[in-house]
Amino acid sequence: QDGSAPAMPYEGVEYLVSTTVGGQKLNLDFDTGSADLWVFSSGLSAASKKGHNVYNSASSSTYKALSGYTWSIQYADGSGASGTVGTDTVTIGGTSVKAQAVELATKVSSQFVSDGSDGLVGLAFSNINTVRPRSQKTFFDNANPSLASPLFAAYLPFNANGAYDFGYVDASKYTGSVSYAAVSSSGGFWEYASTSYKVGSTAHAMSGTTGIADTGTTLLLMVDSAVSAYYASVSGAKNTADGWTFPCAATLPSLAIRMGSSAYATIPGSLLNFETYSGSTCYGALQSVGGGTQNIYGDVFFNAYYGIFDSTGPRFGFAAI
Numbered sequence: 552q553d554g555s556a557p558a559m560p561y562e563g564v565e566y567l568v569s570t571t572v573g574g575q576k577l578n579l580d581f582d583t584g585s586a587d588l589w590v591f592s593s594g595l596s597a598a599s600k601k602g603h604n605v606y607n608s609a610s611s612s613t614y615k616a617l618s619g620y621t622w623s624i625q626y627a628d629g630s631g632a633s634g635t636v637g638t639d640t641v642t643i644g645g646t647s648v649k650a651q652a653v654e655l656a657t658k659v660s661s662q663f664v665s666d667g668s669d670g671l672v673g674l675a676f677s678n679i680n681t682v683r684p685r686s687q688k689t690f691f692d693n694a695n696p697s698l699a700s701p702l703f704a705a706y707l708p709f710n711a712n713g714a715y716d717f718g719y720v721d722a723s724k725y726t727g728s729v730s731y732a733a734v735s736s737s738g739g740f741w742e743y744a745s746t747s748y749k750v751g752s753t754a755h756a757m758s759g760t761t762g763i764a765d766t767g768t769t770l771l772l773m774v775d776s777a778v779s780a781y782y783a784s785v786s787g788a789k790n791t792a793d794g795w796t797f798p799c800a801a802t803l804p805s806l807a808i809r810m811g812s813s814a815y816a817t818i819p820g821s822l823l824n825f826e827t828y829s830g831s832t833c834y835g836a837l838q839s840v841g842g843g844t845q846n847i848y849g850d851v852f853f854n855a856y857y858g859i860f861d862s863t864g865p866r867f868g869f870a871a872i
């Protein structure tokens with residue numbers, strides 16, 4: 552059954568979706584860059600639980616333990632969590648999955664204790680799920696057969712309430728037409744070729760590079776050649792130990808990213824100033840991915856484009872919002 556759930560912006564760093572697990576309400580971070588659905592659980596220390604809604608499997612009549620199963624995940628930002636596993640009914644908007652694998656956190660890193668989410672809903676491909684001895688399916692994989700169309704979509708407007716749509720594309724959430732990029736899911740991500748970009752109207756090659764559609768990452772993280780070329784056009788831009796900064800008064804050029812073998816997605820300069828860094832110095836929404844050839848297109852991308860995660864293909868669709 553199709554459905555749509557509101558996504559509420561939280562402190563400019565993520566979007567939270569109210570989700571019920573065994574009838575218990577939690578605010579979860581939907582992450583298309585990972586494939587584990589995990590929740591803060593009653594098994595956490597009191598200190599870790601502080602400020603969070605917590606799932607208690609003992610008070611759910613529909614919970615079933617998966618005895619001997621465990622999970623442990625490390626994210627690229629150094630955060631992580633681990634614990635035990637069971638199944639329960641998970642409802643997101645109007646879409647319900649009966650026996651969804653629910654990973655109960657008995658340990659979470661400090662980043663999660665101070666974060667606004669009560670856990671994550673991983674919406675990448677199930678081949679990167681961390682549950683052992685047998686990996687588990689994502690909410691989307693489980694819900695897919697019941698959906699009118701085998702897809703979900705992310706609508707994450709800047710500093711405004713958004714939505715995740717399951718089973719249909721909502722034409723009221725975008726303008727113009729949808730373009731598509733072919734996805735290779737072997738690495739577990741919604742990953743596509745991304746081999747050139749434009750700073751303003753100047754095009755540059757980015758050979759052999761890919762991009763992933765990652766709603767769990769706040770910023771745009773790209774290979775150093777692209778990041779350096781972008782900030783070379785911003786007078787006063789500096790690469791500090793914390794990342795790229797520039798004078799807040801600077802006019803930022805747009806950044807167009809080639810998506811697959813066809814269209815470009817253009818991020819306006821107005822979305823590329825992330826926050827004040829210090830005084831009249833600002834911090835960029837475009838930062839270095841560190842190493843490798845995989846760009847991470849996070850929430851800043853979705854602030855400009857409705858993203859369609861289509862399992863037919865699979866393919867990633869995008870349309871300006």
Ligand SMILES: O=C(CN1CCCCC1)Nc1ccc2c(c1)OCO2
Pocket residue numbers: 582584585626627628629630671767768769772840841847
């Ligand atoms: O770690 C993440 C996203 N992650 C999603 C789950 C919650 C914690 C944050 N993104 C990320 C952060 C830094 C990176 C990176 C990706 O690639 C290289 O550097």
